Amino acid sequence: MADRRPYRRESEERRREDLIAAALDLVAEGGIPAATVRAIADRAGVTPGLIRHYFTSKEDLTRVAYHRLMEQMIIDSAAVLQGGPDDAMARLANFVVASVSGPVADPVAVGLWAAFVHDVRRDTAMRDIHTANYLAFRNMLQALIAALPRSVSDAKLRSDAIACNGVIDGLWLEGSILPEAFALGEIPAIALTSVGAILNVDLVAAYQPDRTLP
């Protein structure tokens, strides 16, 4: 008889985390079709059966993985705000640049995000996850816009946030899918200019790159 594969018992959290990471890895590399239970288990260093021990179904794992992905993207965008300048204009400018630069703007991240779009439209639970995270991002942006030294109505503030979010998303998308179609730094520069034009402020001048990094 062939001997059984040796194994270590791990905490539930650790195992779930590993499986989620493996699933996202595979989706990024080969799209949804590549994330099979066997491939995921293999990547996570376990056997396929274990997935059903931590997730009620593959669909369940998919939802959790998507949630994790969205969560991480927001965290990455927000990270630039911590320890940055106090000036409202500078904060917005830094946020805009961060949202269309790495690690947020990354071919892998976009591929990952796109892979789930269909499920978002089809599955209610997935759509709820998407809506919550989309609004979280937009509200973060809206708060930064509201802090600017200008006075506008609430309705205008909402429109501005949607518009700026649109530019950012669009540039994020194009810059990530076709990075070779743009010069280095071109997308962030355009993002600053156009968001500034929409809000009628000079964001280019306000931009203060992080000087604590080399």
Add this chain to the structure above:
Amino acid sequence: MADRRPYRRESEERRREDLIAAALDLVAEGGIPAATVRAIADRAGVTPGLIRHYFTSKEDLTRVAYHRLMEQMIIDSAAVLQGGPDDAMARLANFVVASVSGPVADPVAVGLWAAFVHDVRRDTAMRDIHTANYLAFRNMLQALIAALPRSVSDAKLRSDAIACNGVIDGLWLEGSILPEAFALGEIPAIALTSVGAILNVDLVAAYQPDRTLP
């Protein structure tokens, strides 16, 4: 013996067209995984083997289908320009609105588009198709911007086109994925305002909805 399924011989063009349409249909409904050779054949009213008679592989069919999809989206956007007003501002305004409204901005179309993003990143042939169509759209937009009564440098023209394309793409995306998150007509209005702000022209005033329709 069970009798053989009766069939009609069709032109090559017709059969290829039917198979492409069936494939896109299925991807729209159930994502890439749903577009199996059997499902496609069934939807097109033929047997699976026929697919391999018209396409060298399933991958081949996928590429052709993606090409067709992109082609159609550009045609839909450009359609608004024909028979429209002569005024450059009005033409641009109409184009912008059309690009973020139906049938271009449609949940199904976005799901379809997103389903192919991963392949675009991975497959050279797919990326070529994407690049060509992305640039075709952007150049169309750039030509409309260039016709405006204002004088800017070529570099600025390029930046403006990328920025406007970004807003349009971003709003197209958000409005299509989460249509219920926006009021009726909100996205087109925001698109006109923000593209106008970027180009420093009043597009809202210039917008002339098609009066030949009810």
Add this chain to the structure above:
DNA sequence: GGTTGAATTACACAGTCGTATAACAAGATT
């Protein structure tokens, strides 16, 4: 109106899919 060529169907094949269930073994408890 047979004959012929090609469009179409039918079938087979080896893999892979997600899932269900039973056997095992690692580590805590006693």
Add this chain to the structure above:
DNA sequence: AATCTTGTTATACGACTGTGTAATTCAACC
């Protein structure tokens, strides 16, 4: 050190995947 719990592996199952090949039948041609 013996026992118990349960995390983990192993294996089986039916359905489905893309593809290759042979058999058929339509429609055009002479």
